[in-house]
Amino acid sequence: MLVCLLPAAVIGAAVGFAAAADPGAATSGIIWCGLVGAAAVAVAGFEAVRRGRALELAREEAARREAEQRHRLARQQEGMLELARDELPRAVARMQGGEFITDVLRSYEQQHVNNAGDEFHDFRYAVLRAVLDAVDNEEAMRESAQRAFVNIARRVQAIVHRQAIDLRKMEDRHGDDPAVFDDLLVIDHGNALIGRLADSIAVLGGARPGRQWNNPVPLYSVLRGGMSRILDFRRVELHPVSEVAVVGPAVEPLIHALAELLDNATRYSPPQTSVHLTAVEVQTGIAIEIEDGGLSLGEEGRARAERMLAEAESGIDLNGLGEAPRLGLAVVGRLARSYGFQVSLRPSAYGGVRAVLIVPDVYITTAPAPSRAHGIGRIATTTPLAFPSHPGQPDNEAYPAGSGSADTPPRPHPAAATHTPAGGFAAAAAFPSGGAFPSGGAFPHAVPAPSAPQAPYAPAAPSAPAAPPAPYEDEVPLVLERTANGLPQRRRHAAPSRFGAAAAPRTSQPAPSPAAPAPVAQPAPVPQTPAPEPVQPGLWLAAFTNGVNGTPPTAGPDGGSRASDEAAGKGDK
Amino acid sequence: MSNQDWADANPERLYVISGGRDRKSATAGFDLVTLVVARARPEPTMQPEHAAILRICSSPLSVAEISAYLRLPNSLVTVLLADLLAERRIEVRAPVPPAALPDLSLLEAVIHGLQRL
Numbered sequence: 001m002l003v004c005l006l007p008a009a010v011i012g013a014a015v016g017f018a019a020a021a022d023p024g025a026a027t028s029g030i031i032w033c034g035l036v037g038a039a040a041v042a043v044a045g046f047e048a049v050r051r052g053r054a055l056e057l058a059r060e061e062a063a064r065r066e067a068e069q070r071h072r073l074a075r076q077q078e079g080m081l082e083l084a085r086d087e088l089p090r091a092v093a094r095m096q097g098g099e100f101i102t103d104v105l106r107s108y109e110q111q112h113v114n115n116a117g118d119e120f121h122d123f124r125y126a127v128l129r130a131v132l133d134a135v136d137n138e139e140a141m142r143e144s145a146q147r148a149f150v151n152i153a154r155r156v157q158a159i160v161h162r163q164a165i166d167l168r169k170m171e172d173r174h175g176d177d178p179a180v181f182d183d184l185l186v187i188d189h190g191n192a193l194i195g196r197l198a199d200s201i202a203v204l205g206g207a208r209p210g211r212q213w214n215n216p217v218p219l220y221s222v223l224r225g226g227m228s229r230i231l232d233f234r235r236v237e238l239h240p241v242s243e244v245a246v247v248g249p250a251v252e253p254l255i256h257a258l259a260e261l262l263d264n265a266t267r268y269s270p271p272q273t274s275v276h277l278t279a280v281e282v283q284t285g286i287a288i289e290i291e292d293g294g295l296s297l298g299e300e301g302r303a304r305a306e307r308m309l310a311e312a313e314s315g316i317d318l319n320g321l322g323e324a325p326r327l328g329l330a331v332v333g334r335l336a337r338s339y340g341f342q343v344s345l346r347p348s349a350y351g352g353v354r355a356v357l358i359v360p361d362v363y364i365t366t367a368p369a370p371s372r373a374h375g376i377g378r379i380a381t382t383t384p385l386a387f388p389s390h391p392g393q394p395d396n397e398a399y400p401a402g403s404g405s406a407d408t409p410p411r412p413h414p415a416a417a418t419h420t421p422a423g424g425f426a427a428a429a430a431f432p433s434g435g436a437f438p439s440g441g442a443f444p445h446a447v448p449a450p451s452a453p454q455a456p457y458a459p460a461a462p463s464a465p466a467a468p469p470a471p472y473e474d475e476v477p478l479v480l481e482r483t484a485n486g487l488p489q490r491r492r493h494a495a496p497s498r499f500g501a502a503a504a505p506r507t508s509q510p511a512p513s514p515a516a517p518a519p520v521a522q523p524a525p526v527p528q529t530p531a532p533e534p535v536q537p538g539l540w541l542a543a544f545t546n547g548v549n550g551t552p553p554t555a556g557p558d559g560g561s562r563a564s565d566e567a568a569g570k571g572d573k
Numbered sequence: 574m575s576n577q578d579w580a581d582a583n584p585e586r587l588y589v590i591s592g593g594r595d596r597k598s599a600t601a602g603f604d605l606v607t608l609v610v611a612r613a614r615p616e617p618t619m620q621p622e623h624a625a626i627l628r629i630c631s632s633p634l635s636v637a638e639i640s641a642y643l644r645l646p647n648s649l650v651t652v653l654l655a656d657l658l659a660e661r662r663i664e665v666r667a668p669v670p671p672a673a674l675p676d677l678s679l680l681e682a683v684i685h686g687l688q689r690l
Binding site: 164168171172173174176177178181182185186188191192213217220221222224225227228233234251255512 | 583584585587588589590591592593605617618621640645646647648649651684
């Protein structure tokens with residue numbers, strides 16, 4: 001405060017000095033002027049100091065404000081950063097994981113309940129909400145796109161399946177005509193390839209691969225099923241596998257995954273190499289190995305493949321498949337995730353890739369499967385059809401009975417029992433006792449349809465070896481007709497005249513086809529073909545073999561061709 | 574109908590069973606009535622269809638019968654039989670060649686002669 005008086009004091013001193021130095025008339029005027037000037041300066045000085053103070057205060061205030069603003073800015077930045085880096089992705093992930101938008105927003109609010117008054121919080125909330133809405137829409141659109149995908153794939157699958165059934169019928173019908181048959185097989189193969197593609201689309205769309213199987217299917221059939229869906233199945237060498245079956249629900253995904261792995265293996269290995277397919281039992285289930293002799297998968301390539309598998313396991317992005325999609329591994333990964341298969345790709349000792357797919361224990365059953373490979377146990381296959389009320393289980397019990405009465409040493413293959421020639425068909429007839437020939441009606445005991453069950457299954461099993469075989473063995477080869485299932489049935493006693501008519505002309509069989517003159521290699525012509533035992537499946541051909549061995553012929557060519565047609569199984573038509 | 578189809582069908586198609594070979598490869602000469610008899614016992618390492626053929630052919634069966642029992646088309650069975658034949662696991666007997674049979678005119682002559690008696 002004194003500072004502002006200093007100029008005034010200096011002026012006062014100067015005025016006093018001037019008045020003292022020059023006393024006279026002007027002295028009083030000088031003094032007055034000096035006093036006024038000093039006062040004015042003092043006032044000015046005082047004002048200047050006051051303003052300086054005020055300015056200082058204002059500056060301080062401004063600095064404080066600025067600091068505060070900076071702080072707020074930093075806080076907001078931090079908040080935005082957190083939102084962008086942390087909360088938004090988390091919320092979007094939760095949305096993609098299937099949570100509802102309201103849930104996600106509510107949990108966000110709860111997290112930030114303490115800074116609810118913050119105006120920036122509200123803005124952030126609004127941003128989050130807008131983004132999540134967009135994500136929600138996107139998800140809905142993607143889902144509907146996927147549904148459309150799956151829907152189309154399902155339609156293709158239905159057509160392919162229909163086609164496959166029709167083709168199988170045609171193959172049966174034209175089995176006698178090699179040219180047509182071979183062409184049908186080609187079409188059938190192409191059809192299966194289309195089916196695989198449709199299955200892949202369905203799987204990528206998040207649905208099941210395709211058809212469902214009700215009954216367990218033998219592993220061997222499953223492996224061959226996988227082979228039948230790839231282009232180059234001729235190169236796949238299927239090694240013998242253990243006799244287990246795959247439970248119904250896992251059959252289709254397993255076939256499909258195997259088909260994709262096999263397709264990869266055959267596609268990325270030289271065409272002259274073969275691909276080895278085998279299955280072994282391991283602690284946790286069945287390990288199916290697919291080994292090719294192609295280019296080895298480098299560490300980088302393997303990492304990429306495994307990453308693809310892993311990505312597929314965590315949900316797949318259809319956009320990520322790219323222009324030329326390599327669906328195979330993505331599909332395998334998807335299936336592996338859904339069904340708990342473990343898939344690994346390793347370098348193979350052959351130089352190529354070894355893919356190992358482990359099927360968990362829960363999908364494996366050792367019970368004999370009702371549905372079997374072609375040619376093994378096809379007769380048994382018809383049983384569940386005839387008795388829809390007895391699916392699976394009674395069959396399984398029936399197998400031991402069959403092998404018992406068959407009087408043959410039990411073979412490793414469970415199906416062997418039903419097909420041993422001596423007692424095989426007797427046994428097959430014995431266990432359902434009308435089940436194997438349910439609809440033929442020619443069988444005296446055949447009680448068609450569901451009233452039969454109590455008789456055939458339970459009692460037949462234990463007592464089969466003792467009593468029943470005798471009558472059955474006598475009766476089994478009688479029928480020479482077709483059941484509804486296309487199974488041949490013989491009738492000898494029941495239709496003796498017909499059999500006689502059929503057998504006699506056959507002896508004269510003039511071999512209508514001109515190409516026939518013994519072109520078949522004859523390593524050693526069967527010397528005495530007549531069956532040694534009375535109840536052989538081939539017995540009724542005794543007349544034929546007699547004729548072959550010299551008994552004079554008795555009828556014309558017409559009968560012969562008719563008989564052969566009959567034997568060829570025209571019943572398929 | 575469709576349910577039955579689904580329950581009945583097999584995952585494997587016929588071309589896989591035949592191994593992709595067609596009939597032209599080696600099977601000319603098998604006839605529906607060609608007799609087949611097994612020379613060997615089925616082995617566990619064999620393809621199930623081969624084993625099944627050996628099993629049911631321990632007494633002679635015609636190709637047509639085998640095809641009916643296995644419920645496989647003839648053409649396919651002949652492919653399988655050709656495999657087995659190549660491995661000498663079966664023996665086959667061709668149907669009687671026409672040349673081995675008496676001529677039709679001879680038969681007629683005999684009949685006429687008999688009638689004239």
